[in-house]
Amino acid sequence: MAAQDRALQTEYCATEVLNTETDSKCRLCQQFDETIDRIMSACPILAKEQYIKRHDRVCAQLHFNICQGTAVQLDKKHWYEHVPKSVETNPGGKVTILWNQQVQTDRTIPNNKPDIIIRDNEKGTCMLMDVAISGDRNAIKKGSGEDSKI
Numbered sequence: 001m002a003a004q005d006r007a008l009q010t011e012y013c014a015t016e017v018l019n020t021e022t023d024s025k026c027r028l029c030q031q032f033d034e035t036i037d038r039i040m041s042a043c044p045i046l047a048k049e050q051y052i053k054r055h056d057r058v059c060a061q062l063h064f065n066i067c068q069g070t071a072v073q074l075d076k077k078h079w080y081e082h083v084p085k086s087v088e089t090n091p092g093g094k095v096t097i098l099w100n101q102q103v104q105t106d107r108t109i110p111n112n113k114p115d116i117i118i119r120d121n122e123k124g125t126c127m128l129m130d131v132a133i134s135g136d137r138n139a140i141k142k143g144s145g146e147d148s149k150i
């Protein structure tokens with residue numbers, strides 16, 4: 001609850017709100033004020049590994065739920081144990097779920113590797129899913145797709 005309300009004891013909070021004699025900079029990168037928003041989505045040290053892990057776990061849960069929803073046989077009972085396979089097909093072959101696969105296109109597209117592709121083999125259609133976990137200040141940019149148009 002404290003994190004959601006942005007009321008965690010950060011260095012910025014200690015310096016600016018409680019007026020302690022501390023440095024308000026991030027304890028990891030020393031580059032920006034240590035605010036909840038910066039910790040959640042903008043620290044260059046956390047970006048190297050922790051944000052990628054978070055993104056991949058969200059995608060794995062989404063993949064797990066899609067597999068369950070399309071009757072794909074799963075090895076694990078819980079989403080947090082689920083390790084997505086590159087290709088999954090449901091019984092009868094009506095739906096194929098692709099994980100982290102490059103899409104072949106007739107022109108060069110910089111970001112053509114969506115996280116999940118759900119292919120309806122009867123209709124011949126695909127749904128591309130790309131997950132972005134952005135901070136509040138980047139939500140409008142990410143939501144518009146302006147950084148990843150295909």
Ligand SMILES: [Zn+2]
Nearest residue numbers: 026028029043
């Ligand atoms: Zn930092």
